[in-house]
Amino acid sequence: MQNIDNIYINGEFVTPHGEERFELFNPATEEVIGTVRLADEVDAERAIAAAKAAFTGWSRTTKDERIAVLKRMHKAVAAREDALLEAIVTEYGAPQSRGRWMAQYPADVIAQAIETLEEFEFVEQAGSAQVIMTPVGVAGLITPWNSDAGFICNKLATAMAAGCTAVIKPSEMSAMQTQIVTEALHEANIPAGVFNIITGRGEVVGDVINRHPDIAKISFTGSTAVGKHIVESSAASLKRVTLELGGKSPTVILDDADIEKAVPLALAAGFMNSGQACIAGTRILVPRSRQAEFEQAFAHAVGQVQSGDPRDDKTEIGPMVSRKQWQRVQDYIRLGTEEGAKLLVGGEGRPAGMAQGWGVKPTVFVGHNQMRIAREEIFGPVLVMIPYEDDADALAIANDTNYGLNAMVLGGNTERAVRIAQQIESGRVMVNTLAHEPKAPFGGVKQSGLGREMGKWGMQAYLEAKTVVVG
Numbered sequence: 001m002q003n004i005d006n007i008y009i010n011g012e013f014v015t016p017h018g019e020e021r022f023e024l025f026n027p028a029t030e031e032v033i034g035t036v037r038l039a040d041e042v043d044a045e046r047a048i049a050a051a052k053a054a055f056t057g058w059s060r061t062t063k064d065e066r067i068a069v070l071k072r073m074h075k076a077v078a079a080r081e082d083a084l085l086e087a088i089v090t091e092y093g094a095p096q097s098r099g100r101w102m103a104q105y106p107a108d109v110i111a112q113a114i115e116t117l118e119e120f121e122f123v124e125q126a127g128s129a130q131v132i133m134t135p136v137g138v139a140g141l142i143t144p145w146n147s148d149a150g151f152i153c154n155k156l157a158t159a160m161a162a163g164c165t166a167v168i169k170p171s172e173m174s175a176m177q178t179q180i181v182t183e184a185l186h187e188a189n190i191p192a193g194v195f196n197i198i199t200g201r202g203e204v205v206g207d208v209i210n211r212h213p214d215i216a217k218i219s220f221t222g223s224t225a226v227g228k229h230i231v232e233s234s235a236a237s238l239k240r241v242t243l244e245l246g247g248k249s250p251t252v253i254l255d256d257a258d259i260e261k262a263v264p265l266a267l268a269a270g271f272m273n274s275g276q277a278c279i280a281g282t283r284i285l286v287p288r289s290r291q292a293e294f295e296q297a298f299a300h301a302v303g304q305v306q307s308g309d310p311r312d313d314k315t316e317i318g319p320m321v322s323r324k325q326w327q328r329v330q331d332y333i334r335l336g337t338e339e340g341a342k343l344l345v346g347g348e349g350r351p352a353g354m355a356q357g358w359g360v361k362p363t364v365f366v367g368h369n370q371m372r373i374a375r376e377e378i379f380g381p382v383l384v385m386i387p388y389e390d391d392a393d394a395l396a397i398a399n400d401t402n403y404g405l406n407a408m409v410l411g412g413n414t415e416r417a418v419r420i421a422q423q424i425e426s427g428r429v430m431v432n433t434l435a436h437e438p439k440a441p442f443g444g445v446k447q448s449g450l451g452r453e454m455g456k457w458g459m460q461a462y463l464e465a466k467t468v469v470v471g
């Protein structure tokens with residue numbers, strides 16, 4: 001049992017004013033493995049005051065001074081890769097291979113922020129005016145459970161690179177990972193108040209951040225419903241808002257695609273992070289002329305995917321993060337059948353050989369784009385294959401969604417695939433690859449979000465242009 005009894009305010013680990021204890025679970029066994037004492041409104045006020053007090057000093061630091069601090073952060077976070085991996089597998093249930101990537105990503109993303117800062121021009125000339133990119137103020141950073149350390153480090157490193165100070169509210173469900181990151185950041189000897197971490201409930205601590213007049217900007221990653229609430233509740237103080245929300249991403253397999261290459265890529269996109277990924281390719285569009293062939297290939301390939309114990313090297317899909325998430329996935333699988341979708345593989349219940357834990361059978365339906373399983377984000381390894389008539393129909397289906405975060409196009413002719421990709425309404429489209437490009441902007445259109453993270457676009461989101469005209 002690990003009991004986490006502190007939050008981090010003004011350069012110190014402190015006991016929260018809040019007294020609620022929240023239980024932490026191992027999703028593979030359903031056992032309680034720890035507790036976290038949650039911050040409350042008083043703690044949130046203190047953290048915001050500390051970040052406000054630190055802002056003047058930090059916003060006036062030079063590029064070189066910020067780079068030196070970010071390099072210390074990078075070193076301290078990189079040194080905790082193994083501890084993070086252990087927490088990610090135990091507390092989140094990620095399979096080892098995915099967990100290793102998730103444990104390395106937090107340090108990688110700090111390195112990327114350093115690179116962006118090194119190249120960033122804070123001052124530009126526009127005619128007779130000097131345009132100075134100025135840090136926006138105290139940033140409220142609100143993050144989800146599905147890549148805790150990665151989201152904290154990305155948002156914090158970018159905010160600090162821009163000259164902002166921060167109050168971070170991570171998910172209460174990933175407190176062990178947060179604790180490791182906090183210890184690393186403390187060791188990096190960052191000036192007091194520049195970052196503050198207050199693990200607490202969204203409707204308690206989160207809502208103080210949403211409404212507080214001393215928070216100038218919110219960067220949020222999480223569900224579309226909470227994202228809309230943040231826009232509403234932050235409107236009174238006209239906060240700058242960056243939202244990274246949900247998705248229902250299409251994987252468009254063109255009629256000239258090589259089935260041997262397309263099926264593994266489509267499944268890797270769909271089952272990424274055990275299906276608990278905002279960018280998961282959960283709608284697989286296949287040409288009707290080749291439907292039977294693809295049905296057979298997907299059924300066979302999914303039959304080989306091992307779901308269950310995250311500590312087994314062969315496991316590709318780990319358990320869902322919580323009982324609630326497991327139940328939600330089960331409900332959608334039942335709904336798919338009730339809606340008349342054809343169950344190609346998978347179904348309700350735990351995978352064979354798994355008596356306990358929140359494991360799910362990797363599931364693929366064949367259906368159409370108006371079904372709820374094709375329109376709503378499930379956040380589990382449940383995919384729907386949708387047959388289409390021709391390229392125009394494929395595009396119409398791909399774009400007929402409230403979301404627009406990610407998409408993939410798979411085809412034998414790259415030029416043709418790129419032409420299709422250009423017509424998909426989405427913040428990002430991958431053509432014949434799943435490789436992430438960290439230098440490029442990341443974010444969604446439509447209800448998948450607002451604004452962009454990563455690279456210079458991510459930095460600009462923490463800055464405002466100040467025009468100085470000298471007569």
Ligand code: NAD
Nearest residue numbers: 143144145170171202203206207222223226244245246278
């Ligand atoms: P969530 O929206 O329930 O929670 C995200 C964070 O918001 C948590 O820290 C939560 O405590 C907090 N929160 C809840 N209510 C709040 C409120 N009223 N005010 C302020 N904060 C509040 O999402 P989740 O279940 O933790 O994560 C899953 C969701 O995140 C999925 O919808 C997924 O698509 C999305 N997501 C998006 C991206 C992206 O980059 N676009 C990445 C990962 C996850």
